[in-house]
Amino acid sequence: MSVFITRRILQSLVVVFVMSLLVFFGVNIVGDPVDMLINPEADQEDIEAAIRALGLDRPIHEQYWYFLVNALKGDLGKSFIFAEPALKLILQRMPATLELAFAAMFLAVVIGIPLGVFAGLRPHSKVSKTIMAGSILGFSLPTFWVGLMFIMIFAVMLGWLPSTGRGETTSLLGIQVSFLTLDGLSHLLLPALNLALFKMSLVIRLARAGTREVALQDYIKFARAKGLSPSRVVLVHVMKNILIPVVTVLGLELGGVIAFAVVTETVFAWPGMGKLLIDSIQLLDRPVVVAYLMITVLMFIVINLVVDILYSILDPRVRLKDVKS
């Protein structure tokens, strides 16, 4: 067990190092930040002072070395635009992104499971076929276009919901959140629904397949024969057994939702890390881009590591096979 975990952690560290190298060297080849960030009317002395202040005069391998040493200290460089530490900028925006991602996951489960279970219990009814056709559309529709259509219908034509920003936020344990105020909730609903659509289709399919399988099992027949009410059979006995695959897949998809939040945040001007990334790419604000990529890569590696370790605890075959190979 500990051999497996140690090996996986070491592998993850190697991946983090390789990614940091790729990301840093890659990003430093883009454009020339001197042209971008320093006033073209400044005289030569000012330009040189600015270059020294930004550390751009050193050879690139030295720049990387400082980056690595500083990264270990939790300092990922200063933003060229905001003149603030890049890490701080990203951590400031992280709660907004996480709130959006979890709200989307919540909607996907709360809407997806009932629809999927219904489609699984009555696979031949018209409603079920409509639900399944809807889930195919959910897979095919590009997220950003659906977001635009939401804005067009609910914000422009009907005027029911606001289309940009987070709205009023309140402080919860020192973190600004939107979902506790009515205004914040109304701002959250459209982006969360937009981000949830793809995962909702996935949940519908998983729940439907699970229900169709579980409904044929002996213990369901037994529960029925015992005279339990249909609602109790579905809500307790069926639901319990379809939740396992749904929860597993959703856990794995969390990283994907956070990555895809980039799109939704851009459409709805949601002030999260994704929007910061897109803005920074366009302004060639390299420290922020590097910091975002490093944090996201780190997040993914941690998620994958945790999932692998959980699997190895649940299923000993995984770790035995890996140690042998």
Added chain:
Amino acid sequence: MSTTGEQARQAAAIAQSATVQTPLRRFLSDFFESKVATAAVAVFAIILFIAIFAPWISPQNPYDLMVVDVMDSRMPPGEKSLTGMTFVLGSDGAGRDMLSAIFYGLRTSLGVGVMSGIIALGIGMAVGLAAAYFGGRTDTLIMRVVDLQLSFPAILIALILLSILGKGVDKIIIALVIAQWAYYARTVRGSALVERSKEYIEAATCLALSHRRIVFRHLLPNVLPPLIVVGTLQTAHAISLEATLSFLGVGLPQTEPSLGLLISNGFEYMLSGKYWISFFPGVALLITIVSINLVGDQLRDVLNPRLER
């Protein structure tokens, strides 16, 4: 007399059915059994036709500054231009006919999607076949890289690459290829491993045929069906991904507008109720993706021998 006539007809029917049952014909008749798939193929054929012949069938060349007039900008659908041409789907912020812009956009979107799909398929096929055929360390190394890459979502990989490479048609194709090759490699390796353990490969090895001959003449043709299915679905995915990246402003430059860029350009007008600049390119994108996905689904059903039909 009548019995011999009957027999002759039967013999003819048997002879005919024997010639008819080639694998390709069987595949085609299976494929077109589904009405939905037939319709999807027809729709996709129309889209392909539009994409290829866009310069000849568009009402105007939307990127010819001599033709486009800023005075015609943001006309709603059905309005006439100053020169008397009807904007069937309206016009955009620069006075371009949306229908023509969509035709040209389809050309770019399909071109980028199909091109990146073909290159990724080629790379993935070579890598996957090598992993499956040689096994051992080669296989372990290749599959480690594939697993590592597949643990990150494609959009994140493409974003990282494009933030490094910058904008451009060639760059977005490179980014899409790198984001996709691993899917092909995994599919090819999986089915090649199954095929490799079969007797005909053993027989070919016993005949002392060269590696190249075994891989390309014996292994490859039997690995193709699942690859075609993945290729179709991945191409739809690539088109959607390109549109998303272009919408985010990290994909194609304004000089090569794909559907994603057209939608993005219309975004600013949407809040003032001018829906058509974003809406119609989105519908075109949606029809393209759905039709390719439906064709892919049907291909999977037809080409998968394990599925009871």
